[in-house]
Amino acid sequence: MKIVYDGVSFSYPSKTALKNVSCEISPGSVALVVGHNGSGKSTFLKLMNGILKPTQGDVRLEDVNTRDKRVSELARYCALSFQNPDDQLFASTVMKELRFGSENIMGDGSLVDAVSGILHLEDYLQMNPLSLTYALRRLVAIGGSMAMDTPILALDEPTSGLSQREKAYLGSLISHSKSLKKTVVIVTHDLNFLLPFADDILMLSHGEVRYFGGRDNLFDRNDVRQLMAGCGVRYPIYARMSATLGAGKYCYEGKELIDELIKRKAGAAQRTNGQHQLEGA
Ligand SMILES: Nc1ncnc2c1ncn2[C@@H]1O[C@H](COP(=O)(O)OP(=O)(O)OP(=O)(O)O)[C@@H](O)[C@H]1O
Ligand SMILES: [Mg+2]
Structure with missing residues (x-):
């Protein structure tokens, strides 16, 4: 489902957030x-x-304007997982929470069933969610x-408080969502983990869009580091390593980077061999 923000501004009584x-x-x-604390991500x-309904402009989910529908109706289009999970949980067991x-x-x-399997929640289904650890x-x-x-x-900051293993479960869930053709929008400070999943990036600073577009286009820009720094976004580690190690293209995860370096090394070795053969001929 397509999501369109068209000239959207939003003000809280004491603050313009977008x-x-x-x-x-x-x-x-x-x-x-992405964006610094208070840049308007959760409001978005x-x-x-x-x-929230826009103070100005429109948000449309396909051809539905969010102004024209109640929250209960919009819940059929968009499920939002809150920044603080405790604001969301209310059922007496994990199973009831998943089913509600x-x-x-x-x-x-x-x-x-698929969700409880992907997130490894099977052992907790009869427990009260509030008795579980923060990550669970x-x-x-x-x-x-x-x-x-x-x-x-x-998803609002979904990796916050998760271990690497739990993040991997989340990664499987995002991949599963993609295979089901869902549109997934993730607020995050954790580009190191989530960049491999991303098609597009929206960068906010003080409620304004500093960049919206393709992930690869962003990293092709000469000013990507300054742009990110200006929005309080840490430059992701594998992008930094790709440049430092001369990978030749931006890689967004460790395996991709290692494969790229091996490929380049093999290419260089082949060229050297070819040169030696030419010289020996
Ligand atoms: N209920 C509210 N009433 C008044 N101001 C608010 C309210 N909620 C958020 N704000 C303000 O609006 C701005 C944007 O808040 P928002 O929560 O959208 O930012 P954020 O990018 O999600 O920040 P964080 O990274 O800290 O979660 C901030 O200055 C915040 O203090
Ligand atoms: Mg937030």
Whole structure:
């Protein structure tokens, strides 16, 4: 499902959080929203599922203007997992939490088993979510949103508090969402982990768009480091290593970088061999 922000501004009573934001997120893509603390990222997501309505401009989910629908209706289009999982959890067991949205809003529940498997929640299904660790509570909250099986999945800082292993579960969930052609929008400070999944990047600073476009186009820009620094975004480690080690292209994860370096080394060795053969001839 396509998501369009058209000249969107949003003001809280004491603060303008977003100013004239425009972007179009393609159906089935993964978009990362980044920016410094207070730049408006969570506000951006809350406008997507209609908890907030724009002060100016429009947010459209395909041809539905969020102004024209109640939050309960928009819940069929967009599931939002909150920045703080404890703001979301309310059911008495993990199983009920995973089933609630999927049965009461979308009326199906067919994703519940898949989600609990992908996030490794099977051993906790009968436990009270609030008795679990912070990381597990976050996974349950994310799982509850995903299990709703909406065309749009919005995740607010989903890797926060997760171990590497738990992040890998989240990665599998994002890949699964992609295979189901969902549009996934993720607010994050964790580009090191999430860049490999991204199609597009939205960079915010003080509520304004500093960049919106393809991930690769962003890293092709000469001013990418300054742009990120200006938005309080740490330059991702593998992009830094790609440049330092002369990988020849930007790599977004360790394996890709190692493969690229091996390929270049093999290419260089072949060229040297060819040179020696020419010289020996
Ligand atoms: N309910 C509110 N009332 C008033 N101001 C708010 C409210 N919620 C957020 N703000 C302010 O609006 C601005 C944007 O907040 P928002 O939560 O969208 O930023 P964020 O990029 O998600 O920040 P963080 O990285 O800290 O989560 C901030 O200055 C914040 O203090
Ligand atoms: Mg936030």
